[in-house]
Amino acid sequence: MKWEKKLLASFISFALCDANASVMREDVSVQDYRDFAENKGKYSPGTTGIVVYKTDGTVAGTLDFPVPDFSVSDSLGIATLVGPSYITSVKHNGGYTSVDFGNNAKFKTKYVLINRNNHPVVPEYNIDFHVPRLNKVVTESAPTPILKDSSALKEKSRYTWYTRVGSGTQKQVVPGTNNVTTLTGAYNWVTGGMFTNPVFENAYRLRWVNYGPPNPQALPFSSAVQSGDSGSPVFVYDNQDKIWKLIGVSPWISGSTPYSVNSYNLYFRNDFYQSVLAKNTDPDVTDSAENGSIIWRSDNISQGAANWQWHGVANKELPSQSTNAELDATKDLRFNGDGGTIVLEQSVNHGAAKLQFSNDYIVKPAEGQNYTWVGGGVEVDADKTVNWQVNGLAGDTLHKIGAGTLYVNAEGINGGALNVGDGTVVLAQRVDEKGQRQAFSTITLVSGRPTVQLAGEGQITADNVQFGFRGGNIDLNGYDMTFDEIKHNDNGATLLNNNNQQRSTLTLSSDKDRLFIGEIGAAESQRNLDIVVSTEESKTRTLAGNVAVNTLSLTNGNLILRGRPTPHANNIVFSNDWIDSTFAVTTTTVSSNTSLMVGEHGDLSSNVNISDNAELILQSRSKFSGSALLAENATLRVIQDSSLDQSTDGFNDVEITADIGGDGKLVKEGNGILWFTGNGDWTGGTTINAGQLALNGRLSSSLTMGSGTLLSGSGTTADITLGNNAVIYPGWQRETPEILLKASVFEPExxxxxxxxxxxxxxxxxxxxxxxxxxxxxxxxxxxxxxxxxxxxxxxxxxxxxxxxxxxxxxxxxxxxxxxxxxxxxxxxxxxxxxxxxxxxxxxxxxxxxxxxxxxxxxxxxxxxxxxxxxxxxxxxxxxxxxxxxxxxxxxxxxxxxxxxxxxxxxxxxxxxxxxxxxxxxxxxxAVIPQVPSYLSLPTALLNYNNSLRSTLHQQAMRSEKENLGIFMEYFHQDDRYNSNLSFSQFGYDFDQKANGFLFGGRAAHWQSPDESQHLSLNVAWSTAEISVTPHAQDGESQGDYTAHTLSTLTEWRHASGWFGELLLDVSKYSGDISTTLRGESIAKVKAKGLTADLNVGKDLTFGKHVVTPAIGVGVQYLDIDDIDDVDNTHTSYDSIVRPLYHVGLGYRYHLTDALEFTAGSQVNWDENNNPGVTISGNNADQSADFSAATPGSYASFNLGINGKAAENITLFANGGYQTRLGEAGIDGWQFNTGVNVSFR
Incomplete structure (x- = not known):
């Protein structure tokens, strides 16, 4: 941008704009800002309700308006099309001399500014505005509607949303800071923006502020004008007329922080624009039908007595040979009479003038002459037809706009080119005396609005047809055409045949790889068009746009029919963003030794004939419907190979709904799902080498499923051969719920x-x-x-x-x-x-x-x-x-x-x-599952272990020196057989239980009365043991293996008279797992904790070397088992167990010598026969089942032991015991203990 520093106000404006470039919000992708500006990606014109996402995937906001068509702005975003050959910007933009439209598309036109038309009012900060005139009418876009009364903007319910576009310096806030980073300088690429609730400062401008997060006023595309944005447009959406309107241009900004930047907009000066138009427009030609032909001479245009002035360029053949001043002196001219014949009495160089027709006319040279017309362009009004019988000149391009029809019917070779942006152009060029004709040297279709229709052979060669920005339609109109390369810019290019009486053949022949992303044919005229494709054997033609034709014949080489990546600004594409393409073909013929591939995101609907040694290939993310006939050596091949795929948009499924017959075969390669719902009557068999076949149709020939493959669906097949680890899964679902649907909606396959x-x-x-x-x-x-x-x-x-x-x-x-x-x-x-x-x-x-x-x-x-x-x-x-x-x-x-x-x-x-x-x-x-017996045996087994450990600790306390501190270490082994009190029908299980462990501890403290008649001591012990429990169950073999850790304290009080009392407290922690023969090891993890308190009272009765000790005790056991989940999705929960203890016993010791002692004892333990509850349910079950765990049972125990001193303070001991149940439930078993005591005297 060149700044004209004429006045102090200009310096001020420059300073304001240069002080701080505005920024894009940091949490919205720059790509979205660019896509919005170029109408790329999801931001197609007219699309409503678009959700804009932040870079973290959350929602930045929703566009509650139709996306504007920013193509009215030039590629740099500094000027906007307001008339067919007029743009608007700010007059301090003195550096630009040309513009182009369509985001730098292929085959673009460079439009030259021939008069800047600067607004004369000064100072320019009041009216920094101009409306330059261009040398040609613009075809890429129609002029934008203009809001002519700026005061209406205050009606906020009608005018709510404002948008802008520009290519000024692009900056963005650095996340987490208040700093900005420059992404690029001015005039490199455009970004879009939006705002609402502007401030209407006066009669000539408004102002808005950009807000950023976390401000609640921040919009998805918060934006402000930047250095380099001068002249960029601002639009407002008219909620009543349902269109976007230009309100003006951006001259400057103020402010110095990343956000809260003040941007300004100068209202469009329509009065000044109208004065420019009036200066550059001749009065209308208002001819009358009854007055004969209209004669166009060098000095005037006449009909009978009436005449009209016109202004062109004299003495120069081409507009391009004229100066800007000469071009600007030419004036637009409209024929607005009854319509008739216009006869050129000489060639016309109309310069930059637009020639408009508001009725039906014939334009032709005088008889026997080849006079030509060149100028700024031709506009034909809607529903009107102009029979154009004059040629152009080489070096000039006829720009055609307007919704009406230009019927080109001149004679011979037309050296001029055509650029059409609206309406219809019919090519009906006549042959000259040499038999030659050419409607135009080249044809360029842009904007997506125009149609060029053939009305004869040889009108244009295919190599000279170009589809520029948004393209247009070539209507073959019953004629044939052959293309090597279809030259195009985007998916707006379309070839079709609207002639319902005569079919056309479009031949695509090349010795190179060719890609076409436009469209061929249309649904309403599908039967009118045939395609023939031929390439060299090693080359491929790719069609990546929609196709709707009668026949498609592949005669040589390779053809791919696929979708395409969604185009984004800067020619960026993303693998997860694709556009599907449909290929509707009545009949497709794939010749021998050729290959037709339906590629990613391609959907072929056709009756396909696949010849001998030919292939129809379906790639990932493709679909095929209709029918197919496979010749004997033909192959229908499905390839789902991620190394070949370009797309990651959606699953890589292939869908076949077609009915297929013949003698060929189907072969599937690669991981992915092939959905087949058609009737498969081919005889060559089906081979699934990898992935999955979802069969919901019928296969009449053999099916081979390779190793590790999956067959699903509710279809019908003939012979099946399953490879190793192959799976049949009729009811397979992509997202199988954890719990299947209830019976009312469950649909089996x-x-x-x-x-x-x-x-x-x-x-x-x-x-x-x-x-x-x-x-x-x-x-x-x-x-x-x-x-x-x-x-x-x-x-x-x-x-x-x-x-x-x-x-x-x-x-x-x-x-x-x-x-x-x-x-x-x-x-x-x-x-x-x-x-x-x-x-x-x-x-x-x-x-x-x-x-x-x-x-x-x-x-x-x-x-x-x-x-x-x-x-x-x-x-x-x-x-x-x-x-x-x-x-x-x-x-x-x-x-x-x-x-x-x-x-x-x-x-x-x-x-x-x-x-x-x-x-x-x-x-x-x-029967219950094999692990249930272990679950039901678990509480009894853990309580039984705790009983044995408690007895062991009591015995250890009895053999310790009564008045001395000391330590001990003891090994114990337990081997028991439990008998349940529950019957077979009550799920009662006997079990074997073994335990091996060690007990470590000692007398930690000792107190005695002054007269030494009473002693109080504290014993502390730590035990660890490995426990195994094996139920006797017809339901299946299982075993529990657990580790127990117990911390115990035993507080003793003894009196010289022989009386004593003991209080035992312990806390236990259990962990382990359960295994079964059928499911293997560690199918469930077990965790539990227990507490015990036990009080014993007794008296030592001494008779010489004999000591008899009767005792009685009570206590309580607590056991809490965590819920258990296992590999069978079974969930087991236990009631907490609180169990009273009652026992009475008699001990005996005999001192053989001072160093040797014999011990014996017995004890009876009573159980109240309470059966704790166990509830078992499943993740797949609607109900749970309640069970009872068996009671530990009452039992009597007997033990014999010997203690011997190995040294003065070291005692070795060994003990053996046996217990027997006293009722139906209980333990029968034995226990062995051995260890060493060390006392400290």
Whole structure:
């Protein structure tokens, strides 16, 4: 920008503007500011309700207005189009001499300023304004509407939102600071901005302030003018007229902080603009139809007695040869009469003038002459047609605007070019006497509004057709055309045929790679256009815009039909932002040795014929509908290879809804989902080498699923061969909920296999199964054929619903109609052909297993196969007989009757059926999962361990020196067998328990009375032990392994008379895990804590070397077990246990010598037989189950021991004990202890 320093006010303006460049808010991406300014990305003109996001992903705000079309501003944002050949800016912008529009698009036009038309009023800070005239009418954009009465802006309900665009110095706040950083200098690229609630300072300007976060007035595109923004436009949205209007231009700013910058706007001076127009416009030609032809001569235009003046350039052939002053002397001219024939009596150089037609006219040279017309441009009003029979000149371009039609009907070779921005141009050039014709040397279509229609052969060569900014339409109109490269700037380029009577053929032929992102054809005229594509074998033609044609023929080479990345400012694209393209083709032919690819974000809808050795390739994120016919060696290939993909926008799914036949094959490569919902009748087979096939259609030929692949859906297929680790999952969902839907909305899927299913290693079928009292539902496999392979098909169930007892008739047997059917097979199989992965499936506490019912024993009413006799693999509760092992109580399946020749062969019943199927039902119960016995045994086992530890500590206190301090270390081993008081039907479990541990401690303190008759001592001990608990359960083998840590204190009071009292306190912490044979190790983690308080009172009775000690005690035990979650999604919770203790005992010691002592003792412990509650539920179950843990039980214990001194202060000891239960519940077992005491005298 060049600053003209004419007046003091100019210096002041410059200083104000240079003092501080405004900034973009720090939390909105600069890319969004740029996209908004260039109408790129999501900011297309007219789009409403756009959400603008901050860089952290949160919302900056919503644009509560239609996005303005900023194309009315030039590429630098310093001038705005207000008339066909007029722009507006500030007059202190003295440095620019030309402008262009369309964000520096390809094939742009450079428009030259021929008169700056500066407003004459001074000082210029009042009216810093000009309306330069251009040498041509602008085609890239239509002039902006103008708000002519600035006082109306005060009506805020009508005028609320303001926007701007400019290319001044671009700065942004550095996050977390009050500093700014310069991103680029002026005139490099444009950004957009917005504001509201401006201040109307006076009759000629308004002012606004930019706000930044966290100010609540901050807008998504807070912005202010910057150094270099002088002349940039400000627009306001008219809520009544529903359009954006220009209100003026930006001259300066003031302020010095990153935010709260004052920006100013000078209102558009419409009176001055109208005076400029009047000066540069001749009076209208108002011809009359009855007065004959209109004659255009060098000095005037006449019709009969009437004549009109016109102003052009004399003695120069081309406008480009004229000076700016000569061009500015030319005047716009409008023909606004009845319409008729205009005859040129000489060639016309109209300079920069616009020639406008407001009625139907014919423009032609005098008879036998080749007079030409050149000028600033031609405008044809809407619904009007001008028959243009004059040529232009080489070196000049005819700019055509207006919504009407220019019918080009001159003769011979037209050396001039065409640039069309609106309406229709019909190319109907006539041949000359040499048989030559050319409507224009080049044609450039811009703005997206115009149509150029062919009306004859040879009007223009394809190489001379250009689609510039936003392009336009080429209407072939029944004629053929061949392109090598379609020269275009963006997706606005369109080729079509609107002639419903004659089809056109568009041939795309090249020996180079070519890309076209525009459109070919239209939905309403699809049947009118055919495409032929031919490239060299190693080259590729890519179409990345919408196509709607009748036929598409690929005769040679490669063709890709795909979407395209969304264009953003600065030619930036993002992998996660793409535009889908649709390709609607009635018939597509893919010739031999060619390849047609539907690429990413491409959607082909067509009837496709794929020839021998040809390929139809579907890449990631593509779709294909319609039909296809595969020749014998043709291939439909699906490629989902992330290394080849350019897009990350959405999933890489491929969707086929087409019906496909023929003798070819389908091959899928790469990870991703192929959705097939059509009818697949090709005979060459289907191979899925990787990823997933979601089959909801039909495959009539063999299907091979490679290693690690997934087959889902409810379709039908023929023979299936499963590779190693391949999975069948009919009900697969992309986002499977943690808990399946309730039965009222759960929709099971069934996959039908009409042929042989051949399994590989670890082949699996995953089925969603929901149990319910009213009905049970499940995904299913229905196999009308055999199951073969060296390994079974493993079922992996996703179970949910109610914890249903499938033994609905309570007969204690698994019946053919009970439970839910999972797999049905009417071919050659056995019970071992289908197995349940993991041996069972859990629903809360309950264990469900797979029961196989052979032909003749399966339920005929539930048969989904095509035959009468079938194998039915059903999910039912495991039913256990009291005293049996873990074999499910299935009904004995008798040998089926000898089948007829057309029936299935006999099948040997499963070998692991119970031998007594008539066991009474009241001796049968449902099985629980194998870990439940360990859960139910856990409280009793931990309490039992604590009892033994408490007894050990009592014994240790008895053998310590009564008046001396000391320490001890003791090893103990415990081996017990527990018998439950709960019955089989009450889920009572006996268990084996072992413990190995160490006890460390000592007498920490000792006090005695002055007369030494009473002693008080404090003993402290720490123990650690490893405990294993193995339940005896028909439900399955499990074991708990726990670590116990206990801190104990024993306070003793003793009297010289022999009386004593003991108070034992301990706190315990338990941790460990539970394992099962079927699920493996560490399937659940266990944590618990316990507290014990125990008070003993007794008396030592001494008889020489014999001491007899009777004692009685009471206490309390507390145990709290944390909730347990396991691999079967089972959740177990325990009631807290508070248990009273009662015991009485008798001790005996015999002093053999001073160094050797023999001990013995017995104790009886009473239990109140309380059974703590245990609740077990599942993440997949609607109900929970309540159980009772068995009571520890009453017991009697006996022990024998020996203590011997190894030194004066060192005593070695060993002790053995045995305990026996006193009732139905309790422990039978023994314990061994050994260790050393050290006293300090």
């Amino acid at each position: 069934t996959l039908n296999i009409n042929g042989t299913l051949t399994t590989g290693s670890n082949s699996q079928a995953v089925l969603r199964t929901q149990l319910g009292t009213a009905s049970s539902l499940s995904d299913r496999l229905v196999i009308n054929g055999d199951i073969s392979g060296n390994e079974p098909l493993w079922l992996n169930l996703s179970l949910s619903g109610e914890t249903l007892n499938t033994d609905t008739n309570n007969n204690g047997k698994a019946d053919a109609q009970e439970g839910v059917s999972l797999v049905q097979v009417n071919g050659s199989v056995s019970k071992e052909s289908v197995k349940l992965s993991g041996g069972y499936v859990a629903m809360g506490a309950w264990r469900y297993s797979l029961y196989a019912f052979a032909p003749g024993k399966s339920d005929a009413g539930d048969n989904l196969t095509s035959g009468k006799r079938y194998w039915d693999y059903r999910l039912q509760n495991d039913l256990l007989f009291e005293g049996e092992n873990t074999i499910p109580a299935e009904e004995v399946v008798d040998e089926p009757d000898t089948p007829a020749d057309d029936e299935l062969p006999d099948v040997t019943p499963p070998e692991d059926l119970p031998s007594d199927p008539e066991q009474p039902a009241d001796n049968v119960r449902r």
